[in-house]
Amino acid sequence: xxxxxxxxxxxxxxxxxxxxxxxxxxxxxxxxxxxxxxxxxxxxxxxxxxxxxxxxxxxxxxxxxxxxxxxxxxxxxxxxxxxxxxxxxxxxxxxxxxxxxxxxxxxxxxxxxxxxxxxxxxxxxxxxxxxxxxxxxxxxxxxxxxxxxxxxxxxxxxxxxxxxxxxxxxxxxxxxxxxxxxxxxxxxxxxxxxxxxxxxxxxxxxxxxxxxxxxxxxxxxxxxxxxxxxxxxxxxxxxxxxxxxxxxxxxxxxxxxxxxxxxxxxxxxxxxxxxxxxxxxxxxxxxxxxxxxxxxxxxxxxxxxxxxxxxxxxxxxxxxxxxxxxxxxxxxxxxxxxxxxxxxxxxxxxxxxxxxxxxxxxxxxxxxxxxxxxxxxxxxxxxxxxxxxxxxxxxxxxxxxxxxxxxxxxxxxxxxxxxxxxxxxxxxxxxxxxxxxxxxxxxxxxxxxxxxxxxxxxxxxxxxxxxxxxxxxxxxxxxxxxxxxxxxxxxxxxxxxxxxxxxxxxxxxxxxxxxxxxxxxxxxxxxxxxxxxxxxxxxxxxxxxxxxxxxxxxxxxxxxxxxxxxxxxxxxxxxxxxxxxxxxxxxxxxxxxxxxxxxxxxxxxxxxxxxxxxxxxxxxxxxxxxxxxxxxxxxxxxxxxxxxxxxxxxxxxxxxxxxxxxxxxxxxxxxxxxxxxxxxxxxxxxxxxxxxxxx
Numbered sequence: 043x044x045x046x047x048x049x050x051x052x053x054x055x056x057x058x059x060x061x062x063x064x065x066x067x068x069x070x071x072x073x074x075x076x077x078x079x080x081x082x083x084x085x086x087x088x089x090x091x092x093x094x095x096x097x098x099x100x101x102x103x104x105x106x107x108x109x110x111x112x113x114x115x116x117x118x119x120x121x122x123x124x125x126x127x128x129x130x131x132x133x134x135x136x137x138x139x140x141x142x143x144x145x146x147x148x149x150x151x152x153x154x155x156x157x158x159x160x161x162x163x164x165x166x167x168x169x170x171x172x173x174x175x176x177x178x179x180x181x182x183x184x185x186x187x188x189x190x191x192x193x194x195x196x197x198x199x200x201x202x203x204x205x206x207x208x209x210x211x212x213x214x215x216x217x218x219x220x221x222x223x224x225x226x227x228x229x230x231x232x233x234x235x236x237x238x239x240x241x242x243x244x245x246x247x248x249x250x251x252x253x254x255x256x257x258x259x260x261x262x263x264x265x266x267x268x269x270x271x272x273x274x275x276x277x278x279x280x281x282x283x284x285x286x287x288x289x290x291x292x293x294x295x296x297x298x299x300x301x302x303x304x305x306x307x308x309x310x311x312x313x314x315x316x317x318x319x320x321x322x323x324x325x326x327x328x329x330x331x332x333x334x335x336x337x338x339x340x341x342x343x344x345x346x347x348x349x350x351x352x353x354x355x356x357x358x359x360x361x362x363x364x365x366x367x368x369x370x371x372x373x374x375x376x377x378x379x380x381x382x383x384x385x386x387x388x389x390x391x392x393x394x395x396x397x398x399x400x401x402x403x404x405x406x407x408x409x410x411x412x413x414x415x416x417x418x419x420x421x422x423x424x425x426x427x428x429x430x431x432x433x434x435x436x437x438x439x440x441x442x443x444x445x446x447x448x449x450x451x452x453x454x455x456x457x458x459x460x461x462x463x464x465x466x467x468x469x470x471x472x473x474x475x476x477x478x479x480x481x482x483x484x485x486x487x488x489x490x491x492x493x494x495x496x497x498x499x500x501x502x503x504x505x506x507x508x509x510x511x512x513x514x515x516x517x518x519x520x521x522x523x524x525x526x527x528x529x530x531x532x533x534x535x536x537x538x539x540x541x542x543x544x545x546x547x548x549x550x551x552x553x554x555x556x557x558x559x560x561x562x563x564x565x566x567x568x569x570x571x572x573x574x575x576x577x578x579x580x581x582x583x584x585x586x587x588x589x590x591x592x593x594x595x596x597x598x599x600x601x602x603x604x605x606x607x608x609x610x611x612x613x614x615x616x617x618x619x620x621x622x623x624x625x626x627x628x629x630x631x632x633x634x635x636x637x638x639x640x641x642x643x644x645x646x647x648x649x650x651x652x653x654x655x656x657x658x659x660x661x662x663x664x665x666x667x668x669x670x671x672x673x674x675x676x677x678x679x680x681x682x683x684x685x686x687x688x689x690x691x692x693x694x695x696x697x698x699x700x701x702x703x704x705x706x707x708x709x710x711x712x713x714x715x716x717x718x719x720x721x722x723x724x725x726x727x728x729x730x731x732x733x734x735x736x737x
Contacts, residue, residue: 043154043250043254044098045211046214046250046251046254047098048083048085049251050251050252050255051085051087051251082097082099082100082114082117082304082316082347082363083097083098083100083348084097084346084362084363085255087259089255089256094259096259097118097362097363099117099118101114111138112390113303113304113374113375113390114304115141115142116145116276116301116303116317116318116390117301117303117304117316117317117318117363118147119147119148119263119264119268119269120150120258120262120268121138121142121147121150122150122151122257122258123135123138123139123142123150123151123152123181124152124154125151125152125153125154125181126153126155127153127154127155127159127173127174127177128158128159128666129637130176131180131184132635132696133633133635133696133698134698135181135184136184139188140184143185143188143189143190143193143197144188145272145276146190146193146272146275147272148193148197148262148263148268149185149197149199150205150206150207150258151178151181151205151207152206152207152208152216152253152254152257153178153206153208153209154209155210155212156170156208156210156232157210157212157236157241159173159174160232160236160237163664163665167228167230167232171229174208175201178199178200178201178206181199182198182199185197186198202219203261204219204256204260205257205260205261206219207253207254207257209250209253210241210250213241213242213244213245214250215241215244215245215248215249215250216248216250216252216254217252217253218253218256221248221252221253225248227247227248231244232244264361265292265361266291266361269289269290269291269292273289273290273320275388276387276388277289277387277388278385278388279384279385280385284296284297285297285299285321285381285384288321289320289321292320292321292360293322293360294321294361295322296321296322297321297379297381298319298321298323298330298378298379298380299319299322299379299380299381299384300319300322300324300330300364300377300378300379301318301320301375301376301377301378302315302317302372302374303316303317303374303390304316304317304374305373305374305422305423306423307419307422307423311343311367312367312368312370313367313369313370314345314365314366314367315365315369315376315378316365317363317378319358319359319361319362320360321360322359322360322380323357323358323360324344324357324358324366325341325344325356325357326341326342326343326344326356326357327340327341328340328341328380329341329380330378330380331378331381331382332369332371332372332376332377333378333379333384334375334376334377334386335373337371339368339369339370339371339372340368341367341368342368343356343366343367344357344365345366345367346362346364346365347365352365373422374390374425375389375390375425388511389514395443395699396427396428396443396470397443397444397469397470397630398441398442398443398444398445398448398467398469398470398675399439399440400439400440400448400452400464400466400467400468401437401439401440401464401465401468402417402440402455402462402463402465403438403462403463404461404462404463405461405462405463406461409461412458412460413455413460413462414431416458416460417429417431417440420440420451420454424451426447427440427442427447427451428441429441440452441470444697445467448464448467452464466679467679468720469630469675469676470582470583471580471582471627471628471629471630471705471713471717472577472584472585472627473578473580473582473583473584473625473626473628474499474585474587474625474626475498475499475587475623475625475626476499476624476625476626477499477623477624478498478499478623479496479497480494480495480496480497480619480622481494481496481592481619482494482495482496482615482619482622482730483615483735483737484611484612484614484733484735485611485735486603486608486611487607487610488607490602490603490607491595491596491607491608491611492593492594492611492735493566493593493595493608493615494592494615495589495590495591495612495615495618495619496589496590496619497587497588497589497616497620498587499587499588500546500547500586500587501529502586503529504529504548504586505585507525507529508542508543508544508545508548509544511544513526513539513542513548514544515542519537519539522536522539522542523536523537523539526539535550535552538550538551538552540563540567540591541567543570545574546585546586547570547574547584547585547586547587547589548589549567549589549591550588550589550590550591551591552590552591553591553592556593556594558596558598558600558603559594561600562594562603562608565607565608565609566591566594566609566612568605568609569610569611569612569615570589570612570616572613573589573613573617573620578621578727579625579627579714579727580713580714580717580718580721580723580727581717581718581721581723582627582717584620587620589616589619614733614734615733617728617733618730618731618732618733618734621727621728621733622730622734626704626705626710627704627705627710627713627714628702628704628705629675629676629704629713630674630699630702630703631672631700631701631702631703632672632673632674632675632678632697632699633671633672633698633699633700634650634669634671634673634695634696634697635668635670635696635697636650636669636671636685636693636694636695637667637694637695638666638667638669639665639666639667640662640667642689642692643667645688645689646669646685646688646693647660647671648688649688649689650669650673652684653673653677653678653681653684654674654677655673655674655677656671656672657669657670659671672700672701681697714727
């Protein structure tokens with residue numbers, strides 16, 4: 043589809059459009075015939091004698107790369123959501139549409155692969171229209187669920203207002219209602235073209251780019267219109283200030299305010315930071331502040347991406363997507379500004395988190411520094427790829443959204459000429475508690491300080507507010523208190539949050555009149571963060587725990603209440619409380635959506651249940667069935683072979699991260715022992731008594 047748009051705007055020869063896959067320019071993307079990276083390009087197009095500049099980002103469809111979609115949505119104002127005519131609205135369509143609506147990005151719908159309705163489902167022209175109307179209704183249902191009330195009706199798509207287009211990107215034709223009426227095409231003509239083998243005529247008479255670009259021009263707002271309603275959603279600063287007014291009006295004369303949404307490490311040019319410029323004009327040599335990392339850096343060169351190529355342009359005004367060189371410390375999610383003390387943009391909220399890990403090591407020991415460098419570069423370019431390098435043991439771990447995500451990452455390393463050895467994929471678990479416990483007391487190593495801790499589980503709603511950044515370390519206590527009061531917390535607890543751990547944990551200070559507390563809080567926070575990173579049962583991340591500092595008895599002499607005394611005491615008290623509160627291990631569950639012939643339903647359901655999974659819903663469409671279910675990630679490594687074997691290769695499926703779920707109690711101790719053994723820990727988890735001190 044993007045090839046057709048590039049060809050229409052003179053950036054690609056029409057003779058290779060469709061085969062060139064110009065925006066899937068990586069070798070790996072060409073080999074696998076799938077989009078892995080987000081690629082942006084600026085198009086120039088004339089419609090009704092009016093020239094338009096369109097900034098387009100082509101994003102991946104696979105759920106493992108959904109982080110790239112999330113980041114791209116911050117940079118744009120409208121989305122063309124592409125669905126398959128046979129498969130209709132799938133889980134990934136729902137995920138992307140929900141993310142777009144949360145960012146106040148206006149969607150339009152393009153239904154692709156219309157030829158499949160004729161070739162595979164053998165639908166008559168009348169049935170084709172009914173079928174497609176069903177997909178439009180399903181898509182509008184998503185908008186009525188996820189859009190904010192004021193956009194719910196306004197943003198629904200319809201065939202009548204040309205916010206829906208139909209076509210086949212492979213065969214390079216498409217139309218919407220306006221084109222159909224003007225040029226006289228009906229679904230019976232499409233049916234005839236495919237039954238008589240004359241599909242090439244459709245591309246000549248109804249080129250795809252006309253349908254897509256006219257739909258975008260009519261329904262997607264220009265930046266100055268979009269920013270009026272998008273800025274209040276993504277920026278929490280003062281809208282009546284000079285900066286606020288410049289952002290709302292997309293003022294190119296205002297201060298520079300930009301959000302970085304993508305970073306590429308170029309072997310020659312270094313870090314290239316790409317993102318949306320919301321205000322001002324950025325020029326070569328401008329000084330900008332990196333608000334998050336509290337640095338000042340100079341823009342060496344202002345560029346723009348044209349697919350794989352970077353064009354040097356010198357300056358670019360608000361509303362565009364510049365690519366800036368020279369900002370070595372810029373990372374995705376960073377706010378750049380010519381104003382020093384600016385409120386940063388809201389953090390980007392990812393829908394899933396890394397659940398699979400592999401250990402990586404070089405085949406040749408001399409390649410170790412190169413591998414460390416390659417891993418660091420990968421983690422800069424892809425924030426959803428979590429790289430951990432243990433300087434002491436030399437262990438290097440790479441965590442990703444799924445097996446494919448890690449496969450791609452290892453292939454990218456190998457393409458740099460590095461020979462590497464990777465372990466089998468390991469599952470990331472989480473630890474949590476099912477009940478409250480405490481107060482428990484632990485003394486500092488010198489026995490001169492006492493710390494009393496209580497713990498309680500948080501609800502899924504509370505965890506999600508932390509995970510998505512609604513409650514974060516940068517908010518003041520009043521803001522956090524307001525959000526927690528709305529959830530029904532009592533006023534005292536809501537006001538007492540002193541630390542937020544982004545994995546979904548809170549530290550509260552409910553002490554009364556304790557001396558030396560303020561100067562000791564940093565050490566207590568460090569103990570809290572440490573336990574949240576290495577949980578009590580298996581040293582996995584802790585999730586969904588409210589840790590309450592109940593009481594603190596410090597020594598009067600500052601020499602006896604140092605970090606080296608208070609941090610271990612806090613750590614011991616929290617571990618003792620967690621182990622007293624019915625601790626459990628959580629495993630990642632994947633939602634699975636399987637499409638297969640109706641007579642294969644039993645075989646598919648059998649595979650899901652054999653994998654410790656559940657079948658949740660079965661929908662029949664003509665001769666096809668869609669089976670929705672869930673399976674533990676740990677059971678999916680050989681899913682391809684098992685599913686193909688059971689269905690003779692007739693089933694198509696995709697999976698997506700769904701939730702964290704308790705490991706069945708019959709398996710839990712074995713899983714904990716295996717993890718502890720792998721990490722070089724004693725096989726049996728500790729007991730609460732080992733951490734709790736007597737008065």
